[in-house]
Amino acid sequence: MPFLGDKHNESKSREEIILKGIPSSPGMALGKAYVIKPEVIIIPVIQIPADKxxxxxxxxxxxxxxxxxxxxxxxxxxxxxxxxxxxxxxxxxxxxxxxxxxxxxxxxxxxxxxxxxxxxxxxxxxxxxxxxxxxxxxxxxxxxxxxxxxxxxxxxRKKITNHNIPENSVIVAQAITPTDVVNFKESKVAGIITEAGGIASHSALLARSFGIPSVIGVRDAHSLINIDCDIIIDGYAGLIHICPSNECIKEYEARKSKEDEHKRELGELINLNTETQDGIKIKLTANINSPDEVKEAVLFGCDGIGLVRTENLVMNLKRFPDEEEQYNWYKEITDRAYPNPVVLRAFDIGSDKYLEGLPHVELNPALGLRGIRFLLHREDIFSNQLRAFLRASVNKNLKIMLPMISSLNEIEHSKILLEKCKSELKEKDIPFDYKIPVGIMIETPSAALLAGKFAGEVDFFSIGTNDLTQYTLAVDRDNEFVTELYDTFHPSVLKLIKNIVDSAKSKKIPVSICGELAGHAAATNFLVGIGIDELSVPPVILLELKKRIRSLNFKKAKKTAKDIINCDSSSDLMKLLELI
Amino acid sequence: MIRDGFSINAKSIIGVMTLAAEQGCELVLRIDGIDESNASDELNELFESGFGEQ
CATH class of the missing domain: 1.10.274.10 (PtsI, HPr-binding domain)
Structure with a gap:
């Protein structure tokens, strides 16, 4: 929300002004404003004589x-x-x-x-x-x-102004060309602010490639910002602070030094590819719960957001958000992560998490009306969410994921609803990604066994290992009497995972893991060995995981994975996994 | 280069842009000229290789 200081006083008291735009290149910087006034060239239709x-x-x-x-x-x-x-x-x-x-x-x-x-x-x-x-x-x-x-x-007209831009300036312009960005980089600018929007533009892409923090779509920026005033640009959140207060500068410096420290610690790792020693690439993505967490994920060099748990929005608000609230939340996430893809999981909610709209208190919520079952039971809530997803998909970096699928008709039914929402938006001329990918969580044994069938119906799989383990072993891991029976490395669970990955490969759709197993040190070798495409983990462990993948050899991992799958004894398995 | 009956000269980058050809859509290429067989082979290869992006 832009809030402006009292216009009459702002030039004298230099009150702090905060403006909000679209975050288009991550990073933070403090610098002096360098305002580039647009060259207004009015071209009248001029007729010329033949000799000219x-x-x-x-x-x-x-x-x-x-x-x-x-x-x-x-x-x-x-x-x-x-x-x-x-x-x-x-x-x-x-x-x-x-x-x-x-x-x-x-x-x-x-x-x-x-x-x-x-x-x-x-x-x-x-x-x-x-x-x-x-x-x-x-x-x-x-x-x-x-x-x-x-x-x-x-x-x-030979009216090109040559700008002599001082180092560490924050450029403020109406719009810029890719050539401008190259020149800005050479002038060592601290950040770029433009009035024009468009995170898909080539200029925005270049700013990201050069690591220049950038905020775009800031209305009236060049009339509100005076040349030479201090500006803090926050390319993570899309905020700019004009004439920041001392407090604000202090806070900025603290955040900036933390960011620099991170970067030093991580060193080169952040810019290296996530691949095995023999060159097999694995996508590393992040699991997040809110727009604010995108920043951390980007800072750690993720390839995208592999899971957004949208039910957090419900739990924070303590009610179901309307379409508009959802749209704003989703758009914020897809904008911040752009151009990387974002997987938004539809509300995975059951009576253990939330009661509104549920018929009664359930004795066993894990086996009750949750995930896709709840969504299809409350089509009004589901359609609201699907419309909000679609509206937030204009950047074409949003994917929809359906939770708790166990049978084909749940996929079919959801797709019919999605098509209905698409036609509603089309009728109103509201833009969205016509080909928005739809994937499913595989977290029930039923879905794991039918994965071959499902793979032909959806665009991607994501394996939820926590629920898959609990449902396969019939163990509630929060129940202290059986908690030691909860074992994600159980041969049955590993065999199911293998079946899911093979099924995805046979239909050439990507498959990821977003459960805890994805980040488990002992599992990486196995998961890479069976041919997983993507691992989605909490942002803080992204780099540790990258380091581990880079130390692996795919051919060796493939062999070990085979041994693991053929192993029925838990103690032999533990040895293969190097757990004992 | 033809899409849904709309044809452009592929030598013009603006023309190619106006086709609005998104990934996966169907395009017809008509190759005409003295080096047509060479050009057609090379274009085939380019499409087969996924424009070097895969």
Missing amino acids: ISHEIARLEDGLHNMMNEIQTALDKVKNDSQNISAILETNLLILKDEFIISSIKERIKTGYSAESAVVQEYENQINFFKNSKDLVLKERSFELEHLKDKLLATI
Whole structure:
């Protein structure tokens, strides 16, 4: 929520102002504002006499040439960075060089328009085409074409201002191009704030690649921020503090030094791939309960969020949130994690956690109306949640996961509801990801045994080892009389896990583990050996797990996993797992 | 390059963008010119290899 200080006093007392935008590149920084005022170029439609045509064409070619040179210079600056970075700049170059658009601009000049008028008309044609698209990524391209067009116009008019940006500045701009970001990086800027939104934009992508903290979609930023005032930018939460109070600066410094300490401790590990010594890649994702935890997960270098327990929202509010509240919460998470994927699990709620809407107090909630059973029993609550998921999916990095599935008709029934919600949104012209992936938790023995069938119906599996163990062994681990019988490494549980992974592989869908077993030191070798694609764990153990995976050899792990599966004696198993 | 009856010249990157071709959609490629067989082989390879992203 933006709250603004009293406008009349703000210039004198320099009161702290907090603005909220979209977090688009994680990290924190404190620096002096460097405001780049947008160059307003008004291009009137100018008719030119026939004898000026060749002169206008020369001006166009000159402008194109200069701008291509500028991008080429930026390309040279990033030649040692990753290929993705140069690919972005090359795309800009390809657009400028597009022979079809150049020839149509020239044709238009020949019918008697100035170079600028011709550029505006031809680019606008393309821009409008993208602007009307419902696809968020294409819409984003319309803004990029727009920025490219403005830059080209300024270049033709030779109105490019060369900014001499002091080190450690926080850039405040209306919009920026990828080339700008490269130049900012060279000027060692501390952070970037833009008014334009679009976390899918190439500029946002570059800021993330360079690790420059960035907040976008901050309305009126360049009119509210004075040049030279101090700014704290929080790229995790999407907050900016203008003229921060001393308290705020203190808090920032404490957080920043903690972050730096973390980074030092983790050293190089954070930037290394999660792969075995023989090059088998494993995805490492985080289990989280709230938007705030995304920050920690990102800090530890996760590949995404493997599980969001949305029922926490219910338990915190002590009631079911409405669609709007849910949408805001989910969108916050997907924005913060972008471009990494986020798996949102539908409410896994039973009478042990929450009573509203349940028919009666249940004697045995674990075997009662919980997870998907509750959701299908309360279609109103489920549909609200599905609509909120869909609305938050516009970045195309959201996946839906259904909890406690035990039979096929639960999947079918849920999909029918989802389709219904999709048509409702379509009718209202509300955008969402048409192809939003839907996966299931495999945590009942029934689902584990039928995994081969289910794999053809869903987009991914995630194994919940805690419930799978409790249901397979018929042991309530919170019951002190039987708690020692609770054994995630029981041969029956491991055999079920193997069956789930094989079933997923046979239908080529990804399979992850989000239960405690995923982070268990003794299990990593086995899980990697049976071919798990992804492990989802609490953020704090991400790096420890990465270190362990990097010490493994896949071929060896595969052999050990085979021995483990064929082993029926618990004591032999313990030896194989190196537990004794 | 043709999608749902809408065709563009693939030499134009803006043209390719306007196809709005998301992953998994169906495209028809028409290759015409002196190096057409070479070009078609190479394009086939590019598509088969998942554009080097897999």
